[in-house]
Amino acid sequence: MFEAADKQVLLEQRFALSKSLVEGTALRGDLFTLALTNFLKITLPGNALAHEALTVHNPMDKKQLEDALVKALEIIVTVATEEVEYGKVYTTGQIAKLFGVSITTIHNWLKEGRFIGIELKGGNKQTRIPESTRWKSPTGVILTIREVAEKFSTPPQTPRTANQELLELTKSIAFFEQKYKSTYEQYLQNQDIEKADFETRRDLQEWKYLQRRIGDREET
Known part of the structure; x- marks a missing residue:
C-alpha cells in the first residue's frame, strides 16, 4: 500500500517525467503520451474536465503533450493510491437487471467477451463490472455500461426467466x-x-x- 509520502513524491515528479519523456529523442514520447491519454479517456467514466485535460489537439505541440501526460500521471497516481473511486461498479446481478436478462445470459456474454476486458471469475469470487466497461452488442455497436444505464434509465426490470x-x-x-x-x-x-x-x-x-x-x- 502506498504511504502519503509516496504519493506526494509521485505527484511532484510527474512534471519532470512528462518533460523528459516528451522531449527525449531516443523514445517516441509523443506516441506513448497519445496512447496513454486515449486509454484513460476510454476506460475512465465520462468526466468532461478530465477528458478535456487529457486531449491533445496538436500532437506537434510539446506543451500540450506535456500537460496531457502530467494529467494522465496524476490520474494514475490518484487511482493507484486509492484516494478516489472512479465511477460505479456493478455486480452481475445488477447488470442482469439493467439489461433485463438472466444472470446466466450475463455469464454467457462474459464468456463471449462482450464485456470488453472483463472476465468471468470462477469459484466464489464475484465478477465486478465498472460502468466504464465497454459492451459489444450482437450487431457490433459498442456502448459503455454507463451509456446503457442512461439509455435505459427506467426502473430496473425483473430479470426474465x-x-x-x-x-x-x-x-x-x-x-x-x-x-x-x-x-x-x-x-x-x-x-x-x-x-x-x-x-x-x-x-x-x-x-x-x-x-x-x-x-x-x-x-x-
Whole structure:
C-alpha cells in the first residue's frame, strides 16, 4: 500500500517525467503520451474536465503533450493510491437487471467477451463490472455500461426467466424469417452475401447470433 509520502513524491515528479519523456529523442514520447491519454479517456467514466485535460489537439505541440501526460500521471497516481473511486461498479446481478436478462445470459456474454476486458471469475469470487466497461452488442455497436444505464434509465426490470428468454429468441428469429421469407441457412445458400447492403449484413449478424443462442440452449 502506498504511504502519503509516496504519493506526494509521485505527484511532484510527474512534471519532470512528462518533460523528459516528451522531449527525449531516443523514445517516441509523443506516441506513448497519445496512447496513454486515449486509454484513460476510454476506460475512465465520462468526466468532461478530465477528458478535456487529457486531449491533445496538436500532437506537434510539446506543451500540450506535456500537460496531457502530467494529467494522465496524476490520474494514475490518484487511482493507484486509492484516494478516489472512479465511477460505479456493478455486480452481475445488477447488470442482469439493467439489461433485463438472466444472470446466466450475463455469464454467457462474459464468456463471449462482450464485456470488453472483463472476465468471468470462477469459484466464489464475484465478477465486478465498472460502468466504464465497454459492451459489444450482437450487431457490433459498442456502448459503455454507463451509456446503457442512461439509455435505459427506467426502473430496473425483473430479470426474465429462461423460458421467457427462449420465447424472445424465437420471436426475434421469426421476425427475420418473415422479413427475408427464408430460414437463416436457406438465405445463406441462395444469396450472395458479399453483395448485400449494410442493413442486410447487420441483420444477418444479429440473425446469426440468435441462431447460435438457440443452438446453445438445445445443447444444454
